[in-house]
Amino acid sequence: MSMQQMIRDELKVAMKAKDSDRVGAVRILIGEFQRQPEKDLSDDQVIGIIKKLIKSEKELLAAAGSEESSGYLDVLESYLPKPADENEIRQWIKDNVDFSEYNNKMQAMRPIMTHFGTSADGNVVKKILLEM
Numbered sequence: 001m002s003m004q005q006m007i008r009d010e011l012k013v014a015m016k017a018k019d020s021d022r023v024g025a026v027r028i029l030i031g032e033f034q035r036q037p038e039k040d041l042s043d044d045q046v047i048g049i050i051k052k053l054i055k056s057e058k059e060l061l062a063a064a065g066s067e068e069s070s071g072y073l074d075v076l077e078s079y080l081p082k083p084a085d086e087n088e089i090r091q092w093i094k095d096n097v098d099f100s101e102y103n104n105k106m107q108a109m110r111p112i113m114t115h116f117g118t119s120a121d122g123n124v125v126k127k128i129l130l131e132m
Contacts, residue, residue, distance in 0.1 A: 003046040004033060007079065021071030028053065029076070047118050050079050084120045089128055092116075105129045 001009075007029055014022035032049050033041060041049075054076050092115065097108050112125050 002040070003043045003079070004041050007033075007046070022075050025072050025075035028072075029079075044118065047080060050076050051118075054080075081119050084116050086124060086128060089116065089120055089125060093128065093132070099132075105132060 007026060011023065011026045011030065014026055029050065032053065033046070036045070036049075038045075054073060057073055057076070089112070093108070093112060096115070097111065099105060099108060102108050106126070106129060108129060109122070109125060112129075113120060113122060116125075
């Protein structure tokens with residue numbers, strides 16, 4: 001089942017459970033899905049939309065000078081895949097990347113990000129490469 005379909009099914013469950021935070025967040029998310037030119041979105045596209053909404057909400061909170069958020073951010077973040085931790089990234093680099101193939105360490109960023117996809121933050125990978 002695609003993430004898009006899973007989120008649509010989640011709306012029904014949240015409505016039955018009368019979870020207003022989840023219902024509101026899922027409705028906004030489904031609205032974003034409907035704005036896309038394609039109707040069937042890949043999981044990567046869905047994750048991109050979720051990340052965009054999270055970033056937007058955090059910027060709004062920062063502009064308002066508020067640290068508190070309703071359950072909206074929590075609901076959106078619950079749909080994101082678990083991020084890879086630094087130790088996992090370091091181990092994969094150590095096992096799979098031969099730095100002699102590259103002119104500098106930062107050129108190894110592409111295969112690392114290709115492997116981890118959306119589960120690795122580019123800034124964390126960059127920091128690890130600079131430390132190596």
